[in-house]
Amino acid sequence: MAVNLQIPAESEVFPVAGVEIGITSAGIRKANHPDLTVFYLAKNTAVAGVFTTNRFRAAPVQVCEANLSSDTETRALVVNTGNANAATGEPGILAARLSCNELAKLLDLRPSQVLPFSTGVILEPLPVEKLVNSLPAAVENLGSNNWFAAAHSIMTTDTQPKIHSHQFKLGSTVTTITGISKGAGMIKPNMATMLGYVATDAGVAPELLKEMTRSIANLSFNRITVDGDTSTNDSFIIMATGQNGVYIDSVASPHYPVLYDALASAARDLAQKIVRDAEGATKFITVQVEEAATNAEAVKVAYAVAQSPLVKTAFYASDPNLGRILCAVGYAGIADLDTSTLRMWLGDVLVSVDGGRNPAYQEADGQRVMQEAEIVVRIALGRGTHSDTVYTCDFSHEYVTINADYRS
Numbered sequence: 001m002a003v004n005l006q007i008p009a010e011s012e013v014f015p016v017a018g019v020e021i022g023i024t025s026a027g028i029r030k031a032n033h034p035d036l037t038v039f040y041l042a043k044n045t046a047v048a049g050v051f052t053t054n055r056f057r058a059a060p061v062q063v064c065e066a067n068l069s070s071d072t073e074t075r076a077l078v079v080n081t082g083n084a085n086a087a088t089g090e091p092g093i094l095a096a097r098l099s100c101n102e103l104a105k106l107l108d109l110r111p112s113q114v115l116p117f118s119t120g121v122i123l124e125p126l127p128v129e130k131l132v133n134s135l136p137a138a139v140e141n142l143g144s145n146n147w148f149a150a151a152h153s154i155m156t157t158d159t160q161p162k163i164h165s166h167q168f169k170l171g172s173t174v175t176t177i178t179g180i181s182k183g184a185g186m187i188k189p190n191m192a193t194m195l196g197y198v199a200t201d202a203g204v205a206p207e208l209l210k211e212m213t214r215s216i217a218n219l220s221f222n223r224i225t226v227d228g229d230t231s232t233n234d235s236f237i238i239m240a241t242g243q244n245g246v247y248i249d250s251v252a253s254p255h256y257p258v259l260y261d262a263l264a265s266a267a268r269d270l271a272q273k274i275v276r277d278a279e280g281a282t283k284f285i286t287v288q289v290e291e292a293a294t295n296a297e298a299v300k301v302a303y304a305v306a307q308s309p310l311v312k313t314a315f316y317a318s319d320p321n322l323g324r325i326l327c328a329v330g331y332a333g334i335a336d337l338d339t340s341t342l343r344m345w346l347g348d349v350l351v352s353v354d355g356g357r358n359p360a361y362q363e364a365d366g367q368r369v370m371q372e373a374e375i376v377v378r379i380a381l382g383r384g385t386h387s388d389t390v391y392t393c394d395f396s397h398e399y400v401t402i403n404a405d406y407r408s
Contacts, residue, residue: 018042018241022141026134029082039077052234059092086232187226203242220267228307280398298388304332306392316394320366341382
């Protein structure tokens with residue numbers, strides 16, 4: 001059951017001028033289940049992406065990276081669920097390229113203008129014939145109001161769709177940002193997360209959008225963990241169509257910080273929704289580390305706590321066994337950590353000071369916080385001025401059940 005995951009009504013999801021989406025059922029894993037999604041982008045749309053660092057990078061990830069690095073402008077995306085096309089060798093690469101070739105024919109594009117994405121079971125051949133045969137139906141279904149349906153069509157073990165949409169002003173111009181993401185397990189990204197797509201009708205110079213996308217990923221999709229596993233298929237894409245007439249070509253533009261913050265907010269919301277809908281999750285946990293010597297140090301400590309199975313199972317049990325958190329901080333890899341300077345809070349409760357238990361701490365106070373659905377763990381290292389935050393969830397019996405039955 002998702003933890004306080006807010007899904008906008010379909011009427012609250014704004015179309016993005018310059019983006020059309022088509023959805024159909026290809027029967028890749030399940031019959032009569034929407035599992036094939038096509039994005040068709042207007043000319044001059046800037047597209048940037050970041051991808052998994054897993055060495056078993058899926059075939060579509062490899063093709064995406066190659067096509068994005070070419071001199072052609074990206075005009076379309078093709079996304080399938082039910083099969084990851086990962087650890088599939090050269091046949092997988094050929095299948096990913098074939099999906100690009102066939103969609104390019106239908107849209108009168110070059111194959112290098114198409115980016116492929118897959119998610120689902122690893123180590124199984126992609127039934128590319130089903131995908132290719134269903135592309136005409138997806139193209140026929142293209143429309144500007146299909147974001148809500150697309151959020152559903154890219155789901156795998158997700159129980160809820162992840163959608164973000166809002167409008168704001170860039171100067172006097174109304175600007176739209178809409179995005180979707182999917183993911184519930186195998187989440188501890190390194191450069192992205194499972195699948196995430198964010199679009200705006202503002203225009204951004206391609207090289208600038210690349211920088212923005214990398215930076216925004218590090219504020220959002222690179223700050224979540226469900227189980228500490230980095231997927232083979234993680235991909236995060238930002239599209240800037242330029243259809244509203246605003247064009248940003250430099251960080252010096254007065255519109256840059258406004259658009260950057262809006263895109264970062266959208267990505268952060270989509271990333272957090274993945275954690276809220278994590279496999280078997282019953283609690284949403286924010287781990288804040290402050291007073292670190294460097295930002296990297298803060299992230300290292302936050303992730304050590306956020307992905308500890310012992311910490312996560314304690315949260316599931318609502319057990320204030322908070323020594324597990326201090327243990328994780330201790331093995332995070334800071335060789336010269338002075339534990340006597342460390343302080344730790346659970347919610348509003350000061351638990352630890354001077355390297356030990358706060359004399360005023362009462363377990364009943366910790367128990368009260370542990371019963372809540374949303375919990376903040378705050379750790380002050382006493383080493384500097386840097387801080388960072390990671391979002392995670394608890395581990396439940398249901399997580400094991402879902403993953404034990406995934407291929408059944």
